[in-house]
Amino acid sequence: MRGFYIVGGYPDREQFKKCLNAVAAEGFEFIEVGIPFSEPVADGPVIASAIHEAVMNGVDIEAIMADVREMKQKYPAIKATVMTYANIIHGYGEKRFSDDFGDILSGVIIPDLPTRMHYWMIEKGLSIPIIPFVTPVSRDEDIEAVKDTKAPFVYYISIMGVTGSDKKGAVNNRSETAKKLTGKPVVTGFGIRTKEDADRAIAATGGFVIGTEVVKRQKDFDSFCKYIAQFR
Amino acid sequence: MDKKMFFGEYGGQFVPETLIPALDELEYWYNKLKNDDKFKSELDTLLRSYAGRPTPVYKAENLSKECGCEIYLKREDLMHTGAHKVNNTLGQALVTKYMGKNRVIAETGAGQHGVATATAAALFGMECTVFMGEVDARRQEPNVKRMQLLGAEVVRVQDGQRTLKDATNAALREWVASVENTHYIIGSIVGPYPFPEMVAYFQSVIGIEANTQCKELGFDPDCVVACVGGGSNAIGIFQGFLDNPKVEIFGVEAGGVSDKDGEHARTIGMGKPGILHGAFSYLVQTPQFQVADVHSISAGLDYPGIGPAHSALNDSGRVTYGYVRDDEALNAFRMLTRKEGIIPALESSHALAYVIENKDRFKGRKVLVNLSGRGDKDMAAIMERGLV
Numbered sequence: 001m002r003g004f005y006i007v008g009g010y011p012d013r014e015q016f017k018k019c020l021n022a023v024a025a026e027g028f029e030f031i032e033v034g035i036p037f038s039e040p041v042a043d044g045p046v047i048a049s050a051i052h053e054a055v056m057n058g059v060d061i062e063a064i065m066a067d068v069r070e071m072k073q074k075y076p077a078i079k080a081t082v083m084t085y086a087n088i089i090h091g092y093g094e095k096r097f098s099d100d101f102g103d104i105l106s107g108v109i110i111p112d113l114p115t116r117m118h119y120w121m122i123e124k125g126l127s128i129p130i131i132p133f134v135t136p137v138s139r140d141e142d143i144e145a146v147k148d149t150k151a152p153f154v155y156y157i158s159i160m161g162v163t164g165s166d167k168k169g170a171v172n173n174r175s176e177t178a179k180k181l182t183g184k185p186v187v188t189g190f191g192i193r194t195k196e197d198a199d200r201a202i203a204a205t206g207g208f209v210i211g212t213e214v215v216k217r218q219k220d221f222d223s224f225c226k227y228i229a230q231f232r
Numbered sequence: 233m234d235k236k237m238f239f240g241e242y243g244g245q246f247v248p249e250t251l252i253p254a255l256d257e258l259e260y261w262y263n264k265l266k267n268d269d270k271f272k273s274e275l276d277t278l279l280r281s282y283a284g285r286p287t288p289v290y291k292a293e294n295l296s297k298e299c300g301c302e303i304y305l306k307r308e309d310l311m312h313t314g315a316h317k318v319n320n321t322l323g324q325a326l327v328t329k330y331m332g333k334n335r336v337i338a339e340t341g342a343g344q345h346g347v348a349t350a351t352a353a354a355l356f357g358m359e360c361t362v363f364m365g366e367v368d369a370r371r372q373e374p375n376v377k378r379m380q381l382l383g384a385e386v387v388r389v390q391d392g393q394r395t396l397k398d399a400t401n402a403a404l405r406e407w408v409a410s411v412e413n414t415h416y417i418i419g420s421i422v423g424p425y426p427f428p429e430m431v432a433y434f435q436s437v438i439g440i441e442a443n444t445q446c447k448e449l450g451f452d453p454d455c456v457v458a459c460v461g462g463g464s465n466a467i468g469i470f471q472g473f474l475d476n477p478k479v480e481i482f483g484v485e486a487g488g489v490s491d492k493d494g495e496h497a498r499t500i501g502m503g504k505p506g507i508l509h510g511a512f513s514y515l516v517q518t519p520q521f522q523v524a525d526v527h528s529i530s531a532g533l534d535y536p537g538i539g540p541a542h543s544a545l546n547d548s549g550r551v552t553y554g555y556v557r558d559d560e561a562l563n564a565f566r567m568l569t570r571k572e573g574i575i576p577a578l579e580s581s582h583a584l585a586y587v588i589e590n591k592d593r594f595k596g597r598k599v600l601v602n603l604s605g606r607g608d609k610d611m612a613a614i615m616e617r618g619l620v
Contacts, residue, residue: 137254
C-alpha cells in the first residue's frame with residue numbers, strides 16, 4: 001500500500017484540492033488527510049509549521065471533508081483516511097464525525113490515541129476504524145492488542161521521534177511481527193523520503209506513507225506532482 | 233475501562249504509542265517506590281536537610297487586620313529554589329535514579345520548575361535539558377541564567393505562543409525521541425497517567441504538613457486557598473483538607489486582563505473539556521476545537537489546560553474555582569510586600585488577591601493561603617509595571 005499525507009486546507013483550499021486529487025489520479029492506494037490541530041506533538045518542524053500556518057488561517061473541518069468527498073466520488077478506489085489529534089475528533093463529536101464522514105473514510109489515524117485508549121472514543125460513538133500504531137518499542141502484548149483491528153492497515157512508526165526526523169529507522173522485527181499477527185499490510189511511516197526507502201518498506205511489510213517530503217512541496221504543485229510520480 | 237487512569241471522567245493517556253512502554257515502566261516504579269521504606273526515607277531526608285522542609289505556617293497579622301479575617305500563609309516560598317516545585321523534582325529525580333536513567337528533561341513556564349529540575353539534576357549528577365518558551369525566557373531571564381549555571385541546557389522554544397504550552401509540546405517531542413534513557417519530569421499535575429497522580433503524591437507533603445501545623449496551632453482552617461495553573465501547589469495543599477468537609481476550598485485561576493479571547497487563562501471558568509498534553513481535562517479552546525491563546529501576567533499560570541484532578545474536583549463541587557485579574561494580583565503582591573515584608577511570586581499573589589478581593593466572603597474566618605513561591609524572579613515584570 002502506497003500512501004501520502006497532506007495537510008488539509010493548506011496552503012489554501014484550491015491548492016489542497018489539487019494535491020489531493022493528484023494523489024488519487026496517480027493511482028496510489030491511500031491518502032492521509034491531516035486536519036490541522038494547534039498542538040501537533042507528534043510532528044516535526046516541517047509538518048508542524050505547515051499546521052501552524054493552517055491554524056492561523058482558520059481550520060474548516062467541513063470544507064476539508066467536502067473536498068475529500070468530492071475526490072472520493074471521482075476516484076472511488078482510493079482509501080481515504082484522516083489524520084488528526086484526539087481533541088479535534090472529540091470536540092467535533094465522535095458520533096457526529098462518524099455519521100458525517102464514515103461513508104468516505106477507511107480509517108482515522110490519531111497520533112495521540114494509543115491502542116489502549118481506542119475504547120474511549122469507540123464508547124463515545126467513533127465507528128470509523130482507528131488505525132493502530134506499532135513502534136520500535138512495542139512489546140509483544142502491545143502488538144497482540146491490535147490483532148483484531150478492523151482497520152485496513154497497521155501503521156508502523158519506524159523511528160523513535162517525530163515526523164520527518166532524520167534518524168535511521170530501527171532495525172528490529174516489530175513490523176514483521178505486526179504483519180504476521182494481524183494479517184494486514186503494515187504501512188511504514190516517519191522518516192521515509194526516497195524511492196529506495198519506499199521500496200524497502202514495501203518489500204519488508206507491504207506499504208509506506210510519506211508526509212514531510214510531500215507537505216514540503218504542497219505549496220508548489222509541479223514539484224509536488226513530480227515528487228509523487230517517482231513512487232508510481 | 234482502566235479506571236485507575238482517571239479522576240472521575242478526567243485523565244487518561246492521550247499520548248503517542250511510542251511512549252506507552254515508558255509510561256508503564258514509570259507506573260511500575262512509582263507504585264513500587266511510594267511503598268518502599270528506603271525510597272521514602274531517602275526522599276524525606278532530602279526534603280528536610282536539603283530543601284528546607286517543613287515550611288512554616290505563618291499568621292500574617294498585618295494583612296489579616298487589613299482584610300478582616302485571619303490569614304495564615306503556608307510558606308512554600310521558603311523552599312530551596314524558591315517555590316514548591318522542588319518537592320516534585322526531588323521525588324521524580326529520585327525515581328529516575330531508581331529507574332536507572334541518566335538524563336532528565338522538563339518544561340517550564342515561570343522558570344521555577346526548570347530551576348528545580350536543574351537543581352535536582354545537578355545534585356544527582358544527571359544530564360538535564362529544559363524547554364522554555366521564548367516569551368517566558370525573556371520575561372524570566374534570571375531563571376534562564378540560573379538553570380545554565382546549574383549545568384542545564386535551556387532550549388528556547390519558538391513555536392506557537394512561545395509560552396508554557398509550547399514548551400510542553402517541545403518536551404513531549406523530545407521525550408518521544410529519547411525515551412529509552414530519559415525521564416520527563418513534568419512540573420505539574422498534568423500529562424498522561426501516572427504523572428498527575430505521581431506529582432500530586434510528591435506535592436501532598438504541603439497539605440499533610442499544613443494540616444498538622446494548623447492543628448498544633450489549635451485550629452482547623454475554615455478555608456484553604458491556592459492559585460491554579462496546571463495545579464500542583466493547589467492539589468498539594470488541598471490534599472491535607474479534602475477529607476474534612478468543614479473546610480471550604482478555593483482554587484484561583486488567572487483572569488488576565490478580561491474575559492475576551494486570548495486575554496485570560498481561566499481554564500475551568502471559560503474552557504470546556506478537551507484533550508491536551510496527554511490528558512482529558514478542562515481546556516481553553518476555540519469554537520473549532522483548537523487550543524486557544526491565553527494570557528496571564530504570571531508565566532506559571534499562563535496555560536490553557538489544568539490537571540485532571542481539578543476538573544473532577546470542580547465538577548463534584550468539592551472545590552470552588554474562581555479568578556482574579558492581573559491588576560488584582562499585582563495589588564496583592566504590593567500589599568504582602570509592604571504589610572508583611574514578604575515578596576510573593578506573581579502566581580501565589582493570585583491566591584492572596586482572591587482573599588483580598590472577596591473580603592466579605594472570608595470575613596472573620598481562618599483562611600490558609602498557599603504561598604507557593606517567592607517573587608524574586610518577577611522583578612522584571614514588576615519593574616515593567618512601574619511598581620518600583
